[in-house]
Amino acid sequence: MPTLPLVPLPRRVAPTEAASPFPITSATTVSGDTDAAGTLAALLRTRTGLELAATDDGDIVLSVGGGGEPESYRLRVGADGIRIDGADAAGLFYGIHTLVQLIHGTDAGWIVPAVEIEDAPRFAYRGVMLDVARHFHDVDTVRAYIDRAAALKFNHLHLHLSDDQGWRLEIRSRPELTRAASATSVGGGPGGYYTQDDYRAIVAYAASRHMTVVPELDMPGHTHAVGVAHPELAENPVLDAVVSSGGPAPRAGEPYTGIDVGFSSLRIGEDATYDFVADVFGELAELTPGPYLHFGGDEALGTSPEDFATFVARASEIVRRTGKTPVAWHEAGAAPGLARGTIGQYWSFVTPVDGADERARAFTRGGGRLILSPADAIYLDMKPHEDFPLGLTWARGATSVERAYRWEPSAVVDGLAEEDILGVEAPLWTETVATLEDIDALAFPRIAAAAEAAWSPATSDAGDRTWESFRVRTGGLGPLWTTLGIRFPASPEIPWTT
Template identity: 45%
Template sequence: MTLSLIPAPRALVVREGAFELAPETAVHAPRCHAARFLTELLRRATGYALPDASDASDASDASDASDGALRLSLDGPADLGREGYRLDVGAEGVRLRAHTEEGLFRGVQTLRQLLPPEIESPTPVPGPWRIPYVSITDAPRFRWRGVMLDVARHFFDVEAVKRFIDRAVPYKFNVLHLHLTDDQGWRLRIESHPRLTEHGGTSQVGEGPGGHFTQADFAEIVAYAAARHLTVVPEIDLPGHTQAAMASYPHLAPDGVTPELYRGIDVGFSQLAVHKSTTYDFLDAVLSELAPLTPGPYLHLGGDEAHQTVAEDYDAFMTRTIPLATRHGKTAVMWQEAAAVTALPEGTHLQYWRPTREPVPPALADAASRGLPLIMSPADRAYLDMKYDDTTALGLSWAGTLGVRQSYDWDPETLVPGARVAGIESPLWTETLTTPDDLDHMLYPRLPGLAEVAWSPAPKDWSAYVPRLRAHTLRWDAAGITSYHRSPELEED
């Protein structure tokens, strides 16, 4: 039997036979997000009135479960790590073990993919619901497996962001990077500076009304992500990409003159007043509100495409700004240009984003040699806003077109020699995207392959991957995802 698991697990043994889920099947589990998620998923698609998994009070309840049950427990060995799990399916039932709740949640996503594609249906459908007999031991290759959504170029509301999270969950992503500010709009309410959204949030690319998140909205997104074991990393892009901020508060502009709101897609023309002390007061005020809203350990401070800021000023600005994140208890994440900063704090994460055809900048190579962790997001491999091919209506092509195989067939550890690779991240910029269906079109079918690059051991085998990916289109169909790209690369010979 060939299974269509994506990302591929570290170790898999398949045996003859299958366990059949029935209306009377018991679910025994500790109270945790993984158990609730599994129970809700099964109830929704099967229509079975399964017992509430959260009724179990601790891990021992799962260990003592009777035969023919689904059993989740937190008694997995410590060497599975934070996100590893062990899944065994046999005649006696299903047993999922992990050392942490996060590991259980990742294992639930594998169990989900062992069930028929109809498990993704939003309404009950007939069975049978068979789970093949397997033994799986699994853990991720990289600790940072991210997706990024740009809500600045075009605004996407809370429900759209939740839907985006739902697209990432089955493929074991664990980071949601939200690009909250740019020239075209400021998307998070800052109480000490309300004009950032009252004025700076009213524009976007083109003629639309823009929009913004209240702090309650943002907290709802963070909670939704946390329940699915995704860490939210908010980005305030500095010192470029700041037209919306300066249009809201002109003292942030170098000449103090209020610029117009911006609705185009050019980059690199804006910069903050890097020599004014009031600029740093502003940034401290913004981060002092943002940090408590973000329970995760990271704040992304941008740093890219500051073409109007000379190198000396850029260095001075970043040297003064990055410690603000530290002061608020966070580790800074920066785009790769920040590698040129003279004294980057230990632990600062740098995000590599330029196309792989370009030489690695010496400053980035030097930062890597000093052990600063790199997040790999090369635009010609990981940028989900790139067109699939020359016929694609949506997306951009400044980094070239990005087909399904090109987004799958690469190794993050070969890009910067000697780098300490934290993982990968797949950005989705929204200059040309206006609806959730547009997002789906650019995500699928590339997103699963990028998940496998991030999770599964190297090397990758394209010929073995294609049949697995082709099978996942049935899952998208069952889920009602209708706008995914019908790639000719997935057609059978």
């Protein structure tokens, strides 16, 4: 059968006995799960302009509870219609998005090829991260990114809510954080923050798309903004620790608008620091129904190893006592007192450098697991090519779509079993990203490669799990992405369908 525009690649795709595709017309009807029917109707309206009527016995039947692995589904297109059975509501949701990918226009109208698909995810955690600290992104922009990610079967949204440039979440016990430290962003542009009601709205919207929000308040480094609001909690910038970009130098107590990293730290030895940690993560835990709270722990370059270890031990335990599972970047694996069960997020390269693999393995020895985010593969803020107007190049230069695709999660950190890997996450840092159009320009089409690494079978276990197959399948999604309003660049690496 011809290569179908399915990304991420399903576990199994086979033709059915039907001799011809199933037509989608103004007379097509849907029955079954009400929520799922509403989702499908909205997507079809956008994609085709057709209104899908609900009946008791539809041409498209949607059901939940057919058994199988969590988030799995079965989709069958035959002469008698279309049926999608989800093991749960999330599985049915993903099956609907697979169906929408299959719909394409012909001279005779809209059709769906006659196929049978059985599908389930490889990893339980499939994430995207949006940095709202370097540039603030409002609730509507976050919702739009949720829609884009959920359509590719991502199920976690990691929000990077604080950094040197700004604090972006209302903490009622610490009102100075947003009063004094939220108004600016990289380059001196406007900042902003989420009220607690804004944050709850994001969490609820994500849940309606079967996504869990993972909030991050980064510390002990990346905390210059905390020092603007609470100078008593922050050390002076350590300028000889800066990874410099040539921009403005940080000054204690003044908002920072550059993109250097490594210079800031909380005061590790002060009890007031841990009162602050308990306050902010206590409120964050109450606001967050999901199981994870991320406390950062990366690039504390001006902090001694001993102080860093002290902070990580105390902060991870504070998070654990909220009833949530702590998450930290892989540097925190160097701390012998890291709270048991903490999840590590690996951000070094596909081939580890500077001992990152050993720090990552430390999480699994402590009862935790790993989220893989190799920077030279799925950091979506890297330039796709050297001349691209947005993005950075520190992760081994520009990251092409092909490089974003050609990596295998199980091969990154030696000594890990498959069950040690919780999942895959594609971060989007926003030093150069100020608008939704910027997000689209850097994320697409490479976000599709990250989706396939997170959902699809390992490269050794599926014949079509190849670069050549992926680039053709992704190219077939161009018309769908266009109708969904995604302003993706037409990468020359992809043979786009017009």
